[in-house]
Amino acid sequence: MKLPRRSFLKLSAATVGAVSLGGAATLTSRAKAAPAWYTKEVKQVFQICENCFWRCGIRASVVGNRVYKVDGYKENPKSRGMLCPRGQAAPAQTYDPDRLKKPLIRIEGSERGAGKYREATWEEALDYIAKKMLGLKEQYGPESIAFFGHGTGDGWFVDFLPAAWGSPNAAKPSVSLCTAPREVAAQYTFGRAIGGHEPIDWPNTKYIVLIGHHIGEDTHNTQLQEFSEARKNGAKLVVVDPRFSTAAAKADRWLPIKPGTDTALLLAWIHVLISENLYDKAYVEKYTVGMDKLVAHIKPYTPEWAEQQTEIPAQVIREVAREMAQHKPKAVLPPTRHTVWYGNDTQRMRASYILNALLGNYGREGGFYIAMPPYLEKYPTPPLPLEPAAGGCAGPTAVDKEPEGYKPRADKGKFLAKTTAIQELIEPMITGQPYPIKGLFAYGINLFHAIPNVPRTKEALKNLELYVAIDVLPQEHVMWADVILPEATYLERYDDFVTVSHKTPFIQLRVPAHEPLYDTKPGWWIAKELGKRIGLEQYFPWQTIEEYLDTRMQSVGLDLETMKSMGTMVQNGKPWLSDWEKEGQNPFNTPSGKIELYSESLAKAGFDPLPKYEPPQPVPEGYYRLLYGRSPVHTFARTQNNPVLMEMESSNSVWLNAEEAARLGFKPGDYAYLINQDGVREGPVRVKITQRIRKDAVYITHGFGHKAKGMTLADGRGASDSYLQTRYTLDRISGGAGLRNNFVKLEKAPAPKLKSVVKLIKERRA
Amino acid sequence: MARLGMLIDLSACVGCAACAVACKMENQVPAGANRLWIREREVGVFPDLTVEFRPEQCNHCENPPCVPVCPTGASYQTQDGLVQVDYNKCIACGACIAACPYDARYIDKKGGYADKCTFCSHRVAKGQQPACVETCPTYARIFGDLDDPNSEISKTLEAAGRQDVLRPDMGTRPKVIYLNAPSKKGLTQEVMES
Numbered sequence: 001m002k003l004p005r006r007s008f009l010k011l012s013a014a015t016v017g018a019v020s021l022g023g024a025a026t027l028t029s030r031a032k033a034a035p036a037w038y039t040k041e042v043k044q045v046f047q048i049c050e051n052c053f054w055r056c057g058i059r060a061s062v063v064g065n066r067v068y069k070v071d072g073y074k075e076n077p078k079s080r081g082m083l084c085p086r087g088q089a090a091p092a093q094t095y096d097p098d099r100l101k102k103p104l105i106r107i108e109g110s111e112r113g114a115g116k117y118r119e120a121t122w123e124e125a126l127d128y129i130a131k132k133m134l135g136l137k138e139q140y141g142p143e144s145i146a147f148f149g150h151g152t153g154d155g156w157f158v159d160f161l162p163a164a165w166g167s168p169n170a171a172k173p174s175v176s177l178c179t180a181p182r183e184v185a186a187q188y189t190f191g192r193a194i195g196g197h198e199p200i201d202w203p204n205t206k207y208i209v210l211i212g213h214h215i216g217e218d219t220h221n222t223q224l225q226e227f228s229e230a231r232k233n234g235a236k237l238v239v240v241d242p243r244f245s246t247a248a249a250k251a252d253r254w255l256p257i258k259p260g261t262d263t264a265l266l267l268a269w270i271h272v273l274i275s276e277n278l279y280d281k282a283y284v285e286k287y288t289v290g291m292d293k294l295v296a297h298i299k300p301y302t303p304e305w306a307e308q309q310t311e312i313p314a315q316v317i318r319e320v321a322r323e324m325a326q327h328k329p330k331a332v333l334p335p336t337r338h339t340v341w342y343g344n345d346t347q348r349m350r351a352s353y354i355l356n357a358l359l360g361n362y363g364r365e366g367g368f369y370i371a372m373p374p375y376l377e378k379y380p381t382p383p384l385p386l387e388p389a390a391g392g393c394a395g396p397t398a399v400d401k402e403p404e405g406y407k408p409r410a411d412k413g414k415f416l417a418k419t420t421a422i423q424e425l426i427e428p429m430i431t432g433q434p435y436p437i438k439g440l441f442a443y444g445i446n447l448f449h450a451i452p453n454v455p456r457t458k459e460a461l462k463n464l465e466l467y468v469a470i471d472v473l474p475q476e477h478v479m480w481a482d483v484i485l486p487e488a489t490y491l492e493r494y495d496d497f498v499t500v501s502h503k504t505p506f507i508q509l510r511v512p513a514h515e516p517l518y519d520t521k522p523g524w525w526i527a528k529e530l531g532k533r534i535g536l537e538q539y540f541p542w543q544t545i546e547e548y549l550d551t552r553m554q555s556v557g558l559d560l561e562t563m564k565s566m567g568t569m570v571q572n573g574k575p576w577l578s579d580w581e582k583e584g585q586n587p588f589n590t591p592s593g594k595i596e597l598y599s600e601s602l603a604k605a606g607f608d609p610l611p612k613y614e615p616p617q618p619v620p621e622g623y624y625r626l627l628y629g630r631s632p633v634h635t636f637a638r639t640q641n642n643p644v645l646m647e648m649e650s651s652n653s654v655w656l657n658a659e660e661a662a663r664l665g666f667k668p669g670d671y672a673y674l675i676n677q678d679g680v681r682e683g684p685v686r687v688k689i690t691q692r693i694r695k696d697a698v699y700i701t702h703g704f705g706h707k708a709k710g711m712t713l714a715d716g717r718g719a720s721d722s723y724l725q726t727r728y729t730l731d732r733i734s735g736g737a738g739l740r741n742n743f744v745k746l747e748k749a750p751a752p753k754l755k756s757v758v759k760l761i762k763e764r765r766a
Numbered sequence: 767m768a769r770l771g772m773l774i775d776l777s778a779c780v781g782c783a784a785c786a787v788a789c790k791m792e793n794q795v796p797a798g799a800n801r802l803w804i805r806e807r808e809v810g811v812f813p814d815l816t817v818e819f820r821p822e823q824c825n826h827c828e829n830p831p832c833v834p835v836c837p838t839g840a841s842y843q844t845q846d847g848l849v850q851v852d853y854n855k856c857i858a859c860g861a862c863i864a865a866c867p868y869d870a871r872y873i874d875k876k877g878g879y880a881d882k883c884t885f886c887s888h889r890v891a892k893g894q895q896p897a898c899v900e901t902c903p904t905y906a907r908i909f910g911d912l913d914d915p916n917s918e919i920s921k922t923l924e925a926a927g928r929q930d931v932l933r934p935d936m937g938t939r940p941k942v943i944y945l946n947a948p949s950k951k952g953l954t955q956e957v958m959e960s
Contacts, residue, residue: 033853033874033877033879034877036793036794036888037794038792038888068791068794069791069792069897070791071900071901072901081900082784082900082901082902082903083784083788083901083903084782084784084903085782085783085784085786085787085788086787087784088784088787088788088790088791088901089787089790089791091791092791216780216781216782217780219780219782219784219903221903224780224782224903224904225903225904225905227904228778228903228904228905228906229905231777231778232778232905244808244812244813244815244817246780246781246817246819248815249780249815249816249817249819249948250777250780254813254815256812256813632780632781632782632783632784633782633783633787643797644787644790644791645787647790647797647798647800648783648786648787657812658812690808691808691810691811691812691815692808692812692815692817694812758797758798761797761798762797762798765797
């Protein structure tokens with residue numbers, strides 16, 4: 001039993017107090033407080049946070065070779081002078097003693113995954129990779145090497161390098177394991193991306209409906225600020241979630257929906273808006289096509305029908321629809337970022353966008369603003385043989401034709417979208433179909449904590465002839481690589497500009513706070529040096545990164561030095577439909593030039609032109625549906641070795657409904673193993689007995705359950721949702737991998753024998 | 767002279783701990799110690815629920831129990847009403863830690879003194895906000911002079927309904943004031959694990 005801290009302190013203080021009165025005279029010199037960092041000469045540089053992918057503009061406070069503090073700054077439209085916990089904790093990663101410090105080459109003859117390495121020079125490591133790459137190209141073609149990555153540096157390793165090299169097999173987890181359904185649906189509905197900075201006009205909205213949106217637990221900084229502003233400005237909030245999330249705790253209404261039935265709810269809301277004549281008729285008339293078909297299609301989806309599916313009372317469904325209509329066009333259903341849920345996700349997102357359109361909110365205050373990218377020229381290089389294939393948060397690119405002499409993406413034909421699906425590139429590494437993938441680069445991505453079906457990924461890695469990992473920490477998948485290249489952390493490096501599509505489009509700059517520690521190198525340097533060795537020198541005509549950045553900056557009439565004193569350059573946007581109309585322009589890049597309620601393109605491709613409801617896969621007897629989400633203090637599987645964040649939260653716990661806990665005999669403080677439908681076991685993980693979740697599901701936050709011996713704080717804490725996601729349901733439209741069709745049962749487990757994080761931090765320092 | 771206080775709007779707070787991390791970094795708080803922490807507690811039965819996310823720290827009490835118990839005068843109140851520690855006078859006896867009803871203090875073992883939230887007096891002296899206030903992405907915190915009727919904190923309190931402090935029964939008169947506790951009964955008072 002844990003002794004409450006209060007009573008412990010009372011006991012110890014009584015003793016200490018008695019001693020001190022008698023012993024004060026014997027206490028002689030004590031160390032004075034060491035001078036605080038802020039009393040010294042503090043240099044400040046503009047940086048871009050990379051402790052999550054919201055990527056706020058920050059200012060780093062540096063004393064000598066150490067960053068002590070990072071802060072937001074007011075002129076930056078992302079941070080606006082504030083930062084989330086992960087951003088605040090950034091320096092703790094740079095000074096993590098567990099960092100990768102030198103290039104490593106797997107000891108010849110040792111097995112992948114055995115973790116046996118020897119140190120190498122950069123020269124040797126890069127030569128080794130280049131030789132293998134050229135060999136693979138000769139034997140199998142350039143497409144036999146796949147490039148996976150996540151983070152600002154993925155511009156070099158997933159967009160630029162593969163396009164220059166000639167491989168279409170480049171993929172980011174942020175697409176098919178995250179945003180693909182909402183982006184593809186947005187393209188088919190609005191002819192525009194949602195993009196990495198969701199274009200919601202939060203401060204002016206009066207009615208917000210969040211479906212599975214974990215704002216508050218997801219601490220995307222600006223979004224959280226503006227969500228708070230909206231609420232301070234009196235916006236009503238409805239939260240639809242099987243779990244009483246943080247957002248639900250702030251809501252006027254919580255609708256604890258049966259997992260997987262969201263599309264039924266959306267269709268019923270559309271039904272009410274149409275059958276009760278509550279939608280914005282003028283807007284629909286002017287800006288949309290297909291209303292007649294929608295009216296006929298929506299008839300059977302009554303609130304009474306939806307109640308049967310969702311377990312939300314029909315009356316509540318009606319009331320919420322009427323409230324939405326009362327507040328239109330300042331009523332909005334913001335899209336979540338992670339939308340790969342059940343496999344039919346593009347259609348769910350289409351239903352959500354259709355509902356938004358009926359509220360007349362796209363391109364109008366209090367709804368969606370129209371985001372524009374900032375103007376900034378590329379660095380002039382010879383034309384790349386291929387278009388980058390991975391896409392990004394902003395969704396599919398327009399090009400889907402491979403030039404003469406190049407192979408199509410290995411996942412082409414499995415789904416409709418034009419971007420690669422990372423999970424569909426694993427199979428070709430095993431089967432060699434449609435053609436062999438024999439090489440892999442992993443930059444910044446965690447292969448085992450992002451891509452479902454870990455056993456399959458491990459089998460694929462064993463089949464490769466070249467596997468290169470570029471990272472800052474010895475994550476478990478990194479320790480399978482043939483060559484490990486240690487990148488400098490973002491505080492220590494320049495990167496390419498980060499450009500953000502926004503109400504006021506802007507460009508952000510990252511400037512190193514000090515030289516990279518250890519024998520680590522920035523991503524741009526690694527890409528250029530590798531490029532030189534594989535015959536791509538012509539695509540890297542710049543000598544230094546400063547020259548590269550300066551040249552790009554010249555295209556907007558500035559130079560690097562000036563930008564270094566600004567950090568962010570903000571441009572004018574065109575956020576409202578009225579702005580476009582004034583200029584005689586149309587923002588909707590759909591075939592009809594309008595918002596497509598009915599999608600002729602989807603019909604032609606053989607998909608439902610209007611969203612239909614498909615019931616979710618049922619929960620097997622004795623199991624719970626495995627739901628997952630975010631912790632406000634952690635980012636994916638990237639921050640579980642950060643000492644400051646681990647002090648805040650050192651493990652996840654499994655949320656179990658209190659009645660279910662009583663039925664299964666779990667008591668407060670108990671631990672459990674989670675065992676999925678395929679017998680994969682995770683944990684032990686603490687059981688959080690709670691009222692805050694339905695009885696048919698359990699929930700864990702994503703990112704824990706590391707199995708990486710070299711990550712002393714992260715290793716062995718909590719349970720991994722990713723390892724339990726041995727199955728996924730492919731969305732045939734977007735290529736998204738629906739992850740919520742995995743099920744677990746709970747078995748009692750002993751409490752894990754782990755040293756406390758605080759003890760480990762102190763030992764690491766010693 | 768001012769009477770510096772802090773207001774925390776619990777209807778805005780999401781318990782994200784940005785404040786706690788900002789404090790840790792700004793003040794280089796040693797591992798195992800915290801000057802600021804979050805308590806989270808659910809109230810109610812499915813589906814009628816609420817959750818209280820409550821940041822806690824030194825309350826800079828008007829009537830601070832940690833000051834009179836200090837045998838060396840290291841614990842003191844400033845003219846602006848801040849409760850501070852003079853590290854040179856402190857002998858790390860722990861009397862203040864025992865006296866504080868809020869568990870706000872810890873011993874800095876390396877330095878050999880008691881320590882806690884200072885309301886970032888080094889930043890306030892430069893005209894900046896405390897680190898926790900500046901970073902809060904939900905605008906949950908307001909810092910300022912309670913004696914100045916034109917300060918944002920005074921005006922917000924003037925317009926506010928119910929105001930709560932921690933452990934009012936202790937007679938400490940805290941200057942960290944909570945607004946909009948989610949439960950009608952006010953702040954959840956019992957100590958629990960966070």
